[in-house]
Amino acid sequence: MGDLYALDFDGVLCDSCGESSLSAVKAAKVRWPGLFDGVDSATEDWIVDQMHIVRPIVETGYENVLLVRLLLEMRMSSIRKSSVAEGLTIDGILESWSKIKPVIMEEWGENRETLVDLFGKVRDEWMDKDLGTWIAANRFYPGVPDALQLASSSIFIVTTKQSRFADALLQKLAGVTIPHEKIYGLGTGPKVEVLKQLQKRPEHQGLKLHFVEDRLATLKNVIKEPELDGWNLYLGDWGYNTKKEREEAASISRIEILQLSDFTKKLK
Structure with missing residues (x-):
């Protein structure tokens, strides 16, 4: 496992x-x-x-x-x-x-x-x-680059950002290379469909599945899909969400509120 x-x-x-x-x-x-x-x-x-x-x-x-x-x-x-x-x-x-x-x-x-x-x-x-200056206008959250570099788990990026920008930042700012085929960016379909694809792959059978997101609406879309019941869902409280959204997420049994320090530990 x-x-x-x-x-x-x-x-x-x-x-x-x-x-x-x-x-x-x-x-x-x-x-x-x-x-x-x-x-x-x-x-x-x-x-x-x-x-x-x-x-x-x-x-x-x-x-x-x-x-x-x-x-x-x-x-x-x-x-x-x-x-x-x-x-x-x-x-x-x-x-x-x-x-x-x-x-x-x-x-x-x-x-x-x-x-x-x-x-x-x-x-x-x-x-x-x-x-x-483009790179400098971004920043990775503290501890994230090291956690990605040391990760023993299988890592996939599932984002609405265009893949080339995510890839450039990972390499230039975080010093991390993630294979292109593991970055699902804008145009690869809704996140719920990407998660379905990932869980169906033969090489992923038996793995424990985790999805970390900062948008509550996205996590709620996942919950609506019975096919995705096997995913552990996390809302990153350091990301782009409001206090009201975090309070709502805390009332949903499927969602765990995750702090940044715990997130970086999980990846390692």
Whole structure:
């Protein structure tokens, strides 16, 4: 008997909020250049600060771009185009993002694929021009690189981040090489489907299965799938989640609240 760990990336292994927020500002300027005419550095700094607060609601990277524009419209009524921005608060975003997102997508005439491609392109260009500053805008959580290097368990990365970015950070920032085929990134399908694939592999039969995630909604999706009852589920309390979500998770018998120090010990 051994252990298999399926690990989310952002919010479990790596704190990428600094990089994703700055990349989202860059992408928003490309997508809507006219909106950013006259926006001063203080306003941009405010947006980046707020992005750290609203980060728990982001499931896929392109949503950061939408949030940057929404925050700008909240701050500057003169450029406001969405019906939801007036009177909206940060708490309102945290509570109602799933309802807000389709409204602004429609009102702004955006589509998911275009924003995914743009966000990836902006990150690629930043990496190509100045890999050092792109890497430096990220950080691995304390103890995680050593735990990955020393792990005796089978490790898979299951993330909505594009695989090439996760791979670059693992190698350049953590000094860890995880085979490409063990990184399931954006485009490989929903996480519940990836978990199903992993548990069906003949070489994984008999292993104890663990899934570590920082988004409660994702863990609840796993619980809805009877086929995935064999997975041990963990919510990382150091990641992108709120106190309210952690309290809810604590009331769900399938989910264990995990602290960072215990997580790194488990991997070793």
